[in-house]
Amino acid sequence: xxxxxxxxxxxxxxxxxxxxxxxxxxxxxxxxxxxxxxxxxxxxxxxxxxxxxxxxxxxxxxxxxxxxxxxxxxxxxxxxxxxxxxxxxxxxxxxxxxxxxxxxxxxxxxxxxxxxxxxxxxxxxxxxxxxxxxxxxxxxxxxxxxxxxxxxxxxxxxxxxxxxxxxxxxxxxxxxxxxxxxxxxxxxxxxxxxxxxxxxxxxxxxxxxxxxxxxxxxxxxxxxxxxxxxxxxxxxxxxxxxxxxxxxxxxxxxxxxxxxxxxxxxxxxxxxxxxxxxxxxxxxxxxxxxxxxxxxxxxxxxxxxxxxxxxxxxxxxxxxxxxxxxxxxxxxxxxxxxxxxxxxxxxxxxxxxxxxxxxxxxxxxxxxxxxxxxxxxx
Amino acid sequence: xxxxxxxxxxxxxxxxxxxxxxxxxxxxxxxxxxxxxxxxxxxxxxxxxxxxxxxxxxxxxxxxxxxxxxxxxxxxxxxxxxxxxxxxxxxxxxxxxxxxxxxxxxxxxxxxxxxxxxxxxxxxxxxxxxxxxxxxxxxxxxxxxxxxxxxxxxxxxxxxxxxxxxxxxxxxxxxxxxxxxxxxxxxxxxxxxxxxxxxxxxxxxxxxxxxxxxxxxxxxxxxxxxxxxxxxxxxxxxxxxxxxxxxxxxxxxxxxxxxxxxxxxxxxxxxxxxxxxxxxxxxxxxxxxxxxxxxxxxxxxxxxxxxxxxxxxxxxxxxxxxxxxxxxxxxxxxxxxxxxxxxxxxxxxxxxxxxxxxxxxxxxxxxxxxxxxxxxxxxxxxxxxxxxxxxxxxxxxxxxxxxxxxxxxxxxxxxxxxxxxxxxxxxxxxxxxxxxxxxxxxxxxxxxxxxxxxxxxxxxxxxxxxxxxxxxxxxxxxxxxxxxxxxxxxxxxxxxxxx
Numbered sequence: 001x002x003x004x005x006x007x008x009x010x011x012x013x014x015x016x017x018x019x020x021x022x023x024x025x026x027x028x029x030x031x032x033x034x035x036x037x038x039x040x041x042x043x044x045x046x047x048x049x050x051x052x053x054x055x056x057x058x059x060x061x062x063x064x065x066x067x068x069x070x071x072x073x074x075x076x077x078x079x080x081x082x083x084x085x086x087x088x089x090x091x092x093x094x095x096x097x098x099x100x101x102x103x104x105x106x107x108x109x110x111x112x113x114x115x116x117x118x119x120x121x122x123x124x125x126x127x128x129x130x131x132x133x134x135x136x137x138x139x140x141x142x143x144x145x146x147x148x149x150x151x152x153x154x155x156x157x158x159x160x161x162x163x164x165x166x167x168x169x170x171x172x173x174x175x176x177x178x179x180x181x182x183x184x185x186x187x188x189x190x191x192x193x194x195x196x197x198x199x200x201x202x203x204x205x206x207x208x209x210x211x212x213x214x215x216x217x218x219x220x221x222x223x224x225x226x227x228x229x230x231x232x233x234x235x236x237x238x239x240x241x242x243x244x245x246x247x248x249x250x251x252x253x254x255x256x257x258x259x260x261x262x263x264x265x266x267x268x269x270x271x272x273x274x275x276x277x278x279x280x281x282x283x284x285x286x287x288x289x290x291x292x293x294x295x296x297x298x299x300x301x302x303x304x305x306x307x308x309x310x311x312x313x314x315x316x317x318x319x320x321x322x323x324x325x326x327x328x329x330x331x332x333x334x335x336x337x338x339x340x341x342x343x344x345x346x347x348x349x350x351x352x353x354x355x356x357x358x359x360x361x362x363x364x365x366x367x368x369x370x371x372x373x374x375x376x377x378x
Numbered sequence: 379x380x381x382x383x384x385x386x387x388x389x390x391x392x393x394x395x396x397x398x399x400x401x402x403x404x405x406x407x408x409x410x411x412x413x414x415x416x417x418x419x420x421x422x423x424x425x426x427x428x429x430x431x432x433x434x435x436x437x438x439x440x441x442x443x444x445x446x447x448x449x450x451x452x453x454x455x456x457x458x459x460x461x462x463x464x465x466x467x468x469x470x471x472x473x474x475x476x477x478x479x480x481x482x483x484x485x486x487x488x489x490x491x492x493x494x495x496x497x498x499x500x501x502x503x504x505x506x507x508x509x510x511x512x513x514x515x516x517x518x519x520x521x522x523x524x525x526x527x528x529x530x531x532x533x534x535x536x537x538x539x540x541x542x543x544x545x546x547x548x549x550x551x552x553x554x555x556x557x558x559x560x561x562x563x564x565x566x567x568x569x570x571x572x573x574x575x576x577x578x579x580x581x582x583x584x585x586x587x588x589x590x591x592x593x594x595x596x597x598x599x600x601x602x603x604x605x606x607x608x609x610x611x612x613x614x615x616x617x618x619x620x621x622x623x624x625x626x627x628x629x630x631x632x633x634x635x636x637x638x639x640x641x642x643x644x645x646x647x648x649x650x651x652x653x654x655x656x657x658x659x660x661x662x663x664x665x666x667x668x669x670x671x672x673x674x675x676x677x678x679x680x681x682x683x684x685x686x687x688x689x690x691x692x693x694x695x696x697x698x699x700x701x702x703x704x705x706x707x708x709x710x711x712x713x714x715x716x717x718x719x720x721x722x723x724x725x726x727x728x729x730x731x732x733x734x735x736x737x738x739x740x741x742x743x744x745x746x747x748x749x750x751x752x753x754x755x756x757x758x759x760x761x762x763x764x765x766x767x768x769x770x771x772x773x774x775x776x777x778x779x780x781x782x783x784x785x786x787x788x789x790x791x792x793x794x795x796x797x798x799x800x801x802x803x804x805x806x807x808x809x810x811x812x813x814x815x816x817x818x819x820x821x822x823x824x825x826x827x828x829x830x831x832x833x834x835x836x837x838x839x840x841x842x843x844x845x846x847x848x849x850x851x852x853x854x855x856x857x858x859x860x861x862x863x864x865x866x867x868x869x870x871x872x873x874x875x876x877x
Binding site: 144146148169170171172173174247248251252282283284300322324348349350370372373374375376377 | 660663664665688689692703730731732733734735736737738740741744
């Protein structure tokens with residue numbers, strides 16, 4: 001095997017592919033990156049049985065071939081190389097890497113022991129890369145981090161014709177984002193539960209290109225075989241789907257609200273952050289609404305206390321709601337809207353945050369962040 | 379050291395047993411033993427009538443039964459004790475802001491913290507102690523013993539000196555003289571083990587103990603305890619009364635009459651314990667984040683495992699599954715060589731006074747509401763039947779309605795469901811001796827005994843004359859459990875006017 005690639009292209013591709021390598025590989029070969037030079041290109045792949053990554057880049061191939069080398073070492077070297085073309089060549093069981101006057105000799109691992117990467121499923125549709133990454137970030141914030149109930153660590157991807165809906169919950173809050181996309185088939189109807197952390201990382205790493213393509217393996221197939229593929233400009237990745245029933249989240253949204261309040265988002269974020277300074281370990285922040293204003297308070301009894309009053313568009317019965325300040329802040333941050341509409345029914349029922357482009361504009365229901373309030377028992 | 383004996387120790391007399399006698403007229407004046415009733419149970423409290431037979435706290439119930447087979451052996455009803463305790467603690471807080479509850483039935487108070495500076499003379503202290511004692515009796519129908527001294531030690535020893543219904547005030551300066559003739563066992567913290575060791579040095583009274591040097595005591599009992607006992611025997615105790623010692627955790631544990639051998643039995647037991655601890659948690663107005671499971675194997679290997687949830691909660695649907703997730707690991711670790719689990723416990727810590735709302739619970743609540751709407755016609759019939767009774771019973775009957783199957787509930791444990799009440803298996807309803815019940819026709823009463831598929835109920839209430847008994851099948855649908863806290867609330871005498 002012998003080929004030559006541009007240093008920048010190589011470094012970027014190796015770094016991206018190596019990201020999905022397992023920190024503690026269950027088998028030594030899984031710590032490797034597979035380099036396949038064929039035709040006019042080099043294909044770099046990594047796989048840990050959950051997530052596979054594969055990037056394709058142009059290469060001048062003199063002699064086709066495949067080698068398996070340590071992914072971490074290759075990534076470290078590629079990043080540090082001078083900006084000159086890089087030449088790879090096999091030398092018995094070793095690989096020679098020459099770049100300018102730098103020369104490395106790397107060990108290889110047996111290619112035949114490396115598992116076959118899953119096939120990319122059939123493409124389902126595509127969407128602007130930036131839009132997709134932003135939408136995933138907006139819902140991934142609400143996903144669960146511990147895997148007591150595995151479905152809580154996932155983002156539910158619902159495809160309904162030209163609507164792509166992303167949903168995640170950690171059982172204390174729930175975020176739903178709806179976006180338009182271009183399905184391959186007009187009446188496509190599909191559902192997948194994707195590990196939130198992986199999806200978030202993948203979506204963020206694929207914003208370089210213009211579009212990303214989503215591909216779904218038939219989720220009705222054998223259990224454990226579900227797979228989603230995401231592809232953008234020469235990079236493709238697959239990840240195993242989570243199993244388990246997602247909650248019937250639609251019914252959690254109150255059919256109607258008792259009232260709502262509209263507050264400037266950035267001012268509210270600042271105020272919650274200040275007041276929450278006295279809320280140790282995410283003890284509640286209380287929001288008391290009365291005509292034209294909201295008062296934020298945290299801390300009780302002899303402990304440190306804080307309060308702050310700010311303007312709010314609010315009419316109706318006074319109401320007090322208590323929230324985990326962390327949950328509130330993450331929701332307000334994810335809205336990415338100048339004004340926040342907080343809709344509620346009672347102090348123990350879920351409240352819903354939506355964004356408004358201006359205080360007197362309609363709210364935008366394409367992103368909804370539902371948060372369960374805190375009930376005071378003492 | 380203070381000059382006026384302004385630290386008071388208030389100790390309810392044979393509290394658990396006294397509450398039982400107050401709520402169960404047929405037991406008044408008779409020996410009553412409250413505690414674990416099984417083979418390995420121990421006595422929590424014996425009534426004074428039972429103490430005549432030599433029955434005391436911490437004695438194995440089996441021994442107590444041999445000494446007094448005719449006593450009433452009852453399971454504790456913590457709901458009721460907690461209710462009465464609240465009244466007593468409330469009363470003490472009316473006296474002084476500085477109240478340190480030690481347990482359900484005892485508390486220290488500091489009269490020096492009273493807004494007016496508290497009583498200035500021994501006689502004033504005595505008058506106030508008497509008044510507190512009278513008020514406890516008026517408001518609860520139960521007696522307390524009060525001790526007053528210049529330190530917590532003296533107050534505690536004094537409250538015990540003339541039990542029951544005692545009132546002993548030890549004047550400042552006379553502590554040593556008063557302590558000297560007392561047996562060493564009377565000192566705070568001196569149990570049978572310490573007393574045995576002191577006996578070897580010839581010390582049976584406080585005066586004899588005081589004759590020992592500090593180094594002798596340290597040599598005998600170790601540095602910390604030896605040194606402390608040296609000071610205690612001289613009446614030296616500078617511990618302050620600290621108000622509202624924060625509750626740090628709530629826990630329950632059971633020793634089982636026979637070792638639990640298989641996983642379903644262990645899981646069923648842990649579910650029952652977890653339900654109990656969640657009930658106690660709720661009663662105290664708390665929520666918690668950390669669930670700890672304790673398991674003790676046949677060879678006394680004891681293991682604990684804990685898990686911390688994302689947010690504090692008092693929802694059994696979160697706490698019980700957490701306990702179940704922990705118990706397999708704990709039980710396996712506690713049974714390395716020998717099979718069988720003799721003790722299990724569940725504790726909740728990381729206490730808070732708020733609960734993070736939970737979406738899954740909320741969804742299940744919504745689903746239940748829908749079911750309710752679907753089941754309208756039958757419910758109406760049921761409601762009518764309840765209304766026909768003069769005093770509708772609280773209908774918190776576990777399993778009165780079949781719990782709806784919830785996805786995710788493991789099928790491995792048939793005896794319990796994770797998300798709902800224990801289903802109505804006829805043997806699933808445990809009629810524990812002493813528990814409050816209500817019979818659809820015969821009204822309120824308590825379980826006198828159960829076995830062989832029958833349960834015997836004595837029909838009486840706190841304010842009725844001693845009642846008659848009736849025997850029913852354990853799965854008689856007319857019989858339902860009643861919350862003991864409710865019985866206790868109803869039994870409290872109406873508040874005297876003028877306070």
